Amino acid sequence: MATIKDIAERLGVSVSTVSKGLNGAKDISESLRQQVLDTAVEMGYTTKRKGSTGHKIAFFIENMSCEEESDFGYDLLLGFRQGAYRTKCDVDVLHISPEFMQEYRYNNYMLENDYSAAFFAGVALNDPWMQQFEETTVPTVLLDNFIPKNPHLCYLGTDSEEGIEMAISHLVSLGHEKIAFLNGSKDSMISDQRMRAYLRSMSAHKLPIDPNFAIYGYFVAAAAKYHVPSFIDAGVTAVLCGNDDIAEGVIECVKELGFSVPDDISVIGFDDMPFSATLYPPLTTVRQNRVEIGKSAYHVLEGMMSGISPSKLLLRPSLTMRASTGIAKPRLAVRRNDSHDSVLHINPRLYEETLKQF
């Protein structure tokens, strides 16, 4: 466990400065105090702060992990804890499943376990608690899910529209026109948002939209092999992906087919997971700042516990530019005899609808 000395060394300040920061003394600057607190949480300094408010907050996590730095949930939890530490709230991490949600009613579970509020990362649209969220009075923040009309629920996420537009703009500035989108799975609110954003952004840049280039798959690397060959056949020069896992699969697949990233095909991911910097080539990707999301989740819950009713909070993405994107080169489409039909095409109705907006 980290000591005050460890924190002082990491920050390059004196032990007494760290001590002042942890104890809220007035004679260090506010920004230094924040840094001390953030670092203390990051290094796992766990001495109970004086004067705990007694609030217990649940950090529910499903379909993802938060134990290793490489996990999507790791930075979320870190940011959340950094937020909670300032106001002396206790945070419990609870890994849940649909079976768990079947067993307990949400309100009862929260009451029996004395939780004042909750954050959820990774819940799916068809999870048993999703319906119960419509009626709950427990302040609840959902990552990437929206519940209409309940003032006790807030949707928190990254601005997908802006993220996709940043990626497309970047590709357009490199001369790409035939840009495919290999999205995540259909049963997800953010997949839907990102598909609409892709169609909107392509139209805004006056680029052709081909339903064969706008594909729902799954949020895994293996999705790539069903689609990349036909993208290449059709002369696509860049593939935007629904997350970094998909992008990793696309890079592998392009290489296996004997082409080069980025010389033949540029690839962009979404998320900026730690592994994306270590891919070959390193991945250009739309960055979600997960520490900020975690911190914001806590701050939003704090506001909700004092009566504020946010409906949605979106954070700004940024574009992390690495070597997987490059200048588009004209390439003769190699037509092959075997047909690589896309397994999961875009929902034609969504496509039609969205197209019509332009």
Added chain:
Amino acid sequence: MATIKDIAERLGVSVSTVSKGLNGAKDISESLRQQVLDTAVEMGYTTKRKGSTGHKIAFFIENMSCEEESDFGYDLLLGFRQGAYRTKCDVDVLHISPEFMQEYRYNNYMLENDYSAAFFAGVALNDPWMQQFEETTVPTVLLDNFIPKNPHLCYLGTDSEEGIEMAISHLVSLGHEKIAFLNGSKDSMISDQRMRAYLRSMSAHKLPIDPNFAIYGYFVAAAAKYHVPSFIDAGVTAVLCGNDDIAEGVIECVKELGFSVPDDISVIGFDDMPFSATLYPPLTTVRQNRVEIGKSAYHVLEGMMSGISPSKLLLRPSLTMRASTGIAKPRLAVRRNDSHDSVLHINPRLYEETLKQF
């Protein structure tokens, strides 16, 4: 000026409790402390709090007032001050105009006057500073305006889509089908949002959409007289309005034409301004909680000053039900000879586009 005794009397607690709340003593509950602080700000208790952080924040206001309780900006400023008071920030209120923005560059003005961050209420799309917001690095929150891609800018507002949907659902539950929307002026992001929300909500309820019932006007009562007569001629039984001022005008106009609110025409406003409760009949209206907006504006700026980059924060509206809405009664349309053509029709392109989404 309010004293500690005044605050104690208002809250029904002892003077020493108020004093503890103001001084951050640990032996009163957090929620009571919050109440003491909020009430102190509300009553204008102005003793400087110890240990000011030295941050100065600008509260810019244009096209509206904040001096009287009846002003739109009054509760915004109250909430903002309540937020700032907790963290000992100083708030300056600055009434601005396009001429003022022409005279000073935004960044320079902020720097020269030592402001760390700013909130803007009431700026218009064509204001000189709007373009400068795209590049600024000063943490800035805009009420009801969105600037893409700049991580130092956040759009804050009420969820218009949900507000309009609440209003339409309420009217539908009362049996209304021919529902007109008399919106505010076209040069406003929220007018555009609300128009789209109206069209979407009408379609979701499978109600007919008639371009003659979906009208852009101005955010003033006088807009009503150009449109209400033709609404009545066409058999409209309910008018949803872009704000409470328009709704006041609609009620007056309906009465002048010899009809009754709500017996012949139901009327709904937007905002829930203080005067809306005193209209005859009192106005049913979509409530924007302006104190919450002000508080949230401050909290968002606080997060932005510590490096969080929100893109948009929307707060939940609620529906304040009063006597201006009632059960729809079938009414024979009285066709008159004089034609009351609408002065400002809906933008046909927006209308077509939005319709196509369904």
